Amino acid sequence: MRDSKDSVVTGRKSMIGLSPLALGSGAIGTSSYSIASLLPAVSQRLSVSPAAGGQLVTVFALACAVSCPAVAMVASVKGWDRRRLVLGALVIAGLGNACCALASTPASMFAARILTALGSAVYVPAATSLAATRSAPHRSARAIAVVLSGLSASLLLGIPATSSGMNLLHGDQGVFWSITALCLISAGVIAAFVPSSEHPTRLGTTAPKERRTSRVGGQSMLVLAVTLLATLATFMVYTYITLILAVPSADGMPMVILLSAYGVGAVAGTLLGGRAADRWHPAWVVLVATAMSAIVLLLLGWVIRIPASPVVVALVLTGWGCACWAIYSPLSAWLSTPVLMSFNTAAVYAGMAIGGLLGGVVVAETDPSTLVPVAAAAALAASCVVVVARPRSPVPE
Structure with missing residues (x-):
């Protein structure tokens, strides 16, 4: 070559x-x-x-x-x-x-x-x-x-x-x-x-190794499950974030600023996740990011119930955006081949759709803030799957 x-x-x-x-x-x-x-x-x-x-x-x-x-x-x-x-x-x-x-x-x-x-x-x-x-x-x-x-x-x-x-x-x-x-x-x-x-x-x-890593095997399926669960957790809350933040803690701060705070964290998390995945194995980065996402979601549920000041809510949203978006670059690097990356993207969009649908069911039956602990549980489940999927080698089998 x-x-x-x-x-x-x-x-x-x-x-x-x-x-x-x-x-x-x-x-x-x-x-x-x-x-x-x-x-x-x-x-x-x-x-x-x-x-x-x-x-x-x-x-x-x-x-x-x-x-x-x-x-x-x-x-x-x-x-x-x-x-x-x-x-x-x-x-x-x-x-x-x-x-x-x-x-x-x-x-x-x-x-x-x-x-x-x-x-x-x-x-x-x-x-x-x-x-x-x-x-x-x-x-x-x-x-x-x-x-x-x-x-x-x-x-x-x-x-x-x-x-x-x-x-x-x-x-x-x-x-x-x-x-x-x-x-x-x-x-x-x-x-x-x-x-x-x-x-x-x-x-x-293509070379035999390239064809082998393009197959959607058992470990790759677990990685895709991580993507699905983590994205589901994110968009279950983000799709209905305006309803969740319609509480006294958000009074006095325009919604566009709160959403922009989340966006700042998302950009930072994307770049930090990529840098970290080049230094350590992507599995460890995803494990830390999904665990942090669960923790910050629980913190978000707490601060909107206190209620905390709008500045505190904005800071928590920034942290949440950073944690939940830090997974996507490492996941793509973990899967490594174009075909598997495409399945990963499909899992992202499936998570968006399922998260939105499940979130709609929860919102129709109870208070929108209930979505936050439910999403935290999904993010924690993603962390558990990472532990199971953790590879012995950099290339998915």
């Missing part, structure tokens, strides 16, 4: 060189998560109830969970270039958001969100695996973290911007058009600054 100094880079230059992929992740994250803040306007425009409109989130997540591994398997068999996959995914996501802006019926909106989901499902595993191949092995987790930081940054910047910019952009349709533009601009930046230097191979011609 030819050793290419252009395709394997180290140090700060490699991290800066991956910033276009992080920009694309930010566009995908804004496209994925902003629908929550747009639901009231979308429901009103389409003349449906907020509950019916909320199913857009579930449909999106399920579509991602189903399409992600399917596309990855086809891409591996056909030997598709990951840079082209990244560019195509952004174009599809942009087209999906344009269709959302044009949608005039609930059916057309659901179809548009499914199209958007296809772009999101393709982008994340393709971009993370591309980043890993363009970095030195001892920096692969950090490279993945740089790409995923765009997703967490969308929680900090993209969602508050879309929520507060609806008046300026003439409602939800203007927001969808702006996200379309962001996706296409990101694709242009990646096309200009991320060279295509990899040599894709078909799955049938």
